[in-house]
Amino acid sequence: MLTGLEPTTLPDDAVEVGRIGDAWGIKGWFRVLPHNSSTEALFAAKQWFLLPAEKGAKTFSGVGCLQLAQVKYHSDSIVAGPKGIADRTGAEALRGARIFLSRTDFPPSQEGEFYWVDLIGLQVDNREGQSMGVVRDLLETGPQTVLVLEYELDGKAAERMIPFVSAYVDKVDLAAKKILVDWQADY
Template sequence: MEDRLILMGVIGKPHGVRGQLRVHCYGEDPEVLAEHVLADAKGRRFTLEWAHDNVAWIDELSNGAQRRIADRDDAARLTNVELFLPRSALPEAEEEEFYLADLIGLDAHDESGKVIGKVGNVLDYGAGASLELSPGGRLIPFTKASVPQVRVADGYVVVTPPLEVDAKEAGE
């Protein structure tokens, strides 16, 4: 599996006038963000040092140099920047656990074992994750009822779409 980037947090609003920023961590342990070099979608690289709670000092790394974000205006320009880590930087998942990003690219089987597509994306807008199957963009709620088996090591998930999804796809 290629070393894809995993969204681990997002920079929020400036905190104070000396360049500190709020950082929202999407992982279980915010310290992970301080232990690694982070990247944004444009390829810029950052390190952070937690000041307190969800507030951090951020340094931008460029051409071998490290520059601390030291004023509110520079900090404000980083608001809403997403912070990524390579998948290889994250610890291995425990037995019967997995990262949602590891589902992308897995085959999707129906209950009989027939391949019905691939997991093209995992979407989560706050009300629970959904698997987007390709081709076609079919959305399957990521629940135990709709995805009863996840076999990352074997390269597939078993999908049993809810009746509402099947009826909608059939045009009923």
């Protein structure tokens, strides 16, 4: 077991937010490679849950909870200093670990804004009450985000895309796990 890493299980509400890159310096710090540009949760969380990388360059092979002493911006990247890891060798042993945070570590979203992770799995219906499918993924296309829906057509899995903009999305009800859209099945 790596010093500084506490054995644990992944929380049910865990969300993958990035991975650990190379060691940074000689005092146990490492670079963080976030999955997106919204990094507030990485800075707010005092503990990160780590799992091994699924593929690619990796060193880390355990599962555990890492307590953070400090997370900060350095140049154009993010670096972190964990508690209990005091040298470069310890930081190098974490390389490739996937970073998960509890959903409770995320800052509250603003009115009309949603975390993508909260939208995945929601049922999408149109104004006429017709099922459009279930949100499987979201795509960032530059000017807008697009909902990627999964539904069944003639007994086979099919995909539908709907722009996630106010012109087409009437209401998002996270409590009811539903999205109401102005969209037709033949679009």
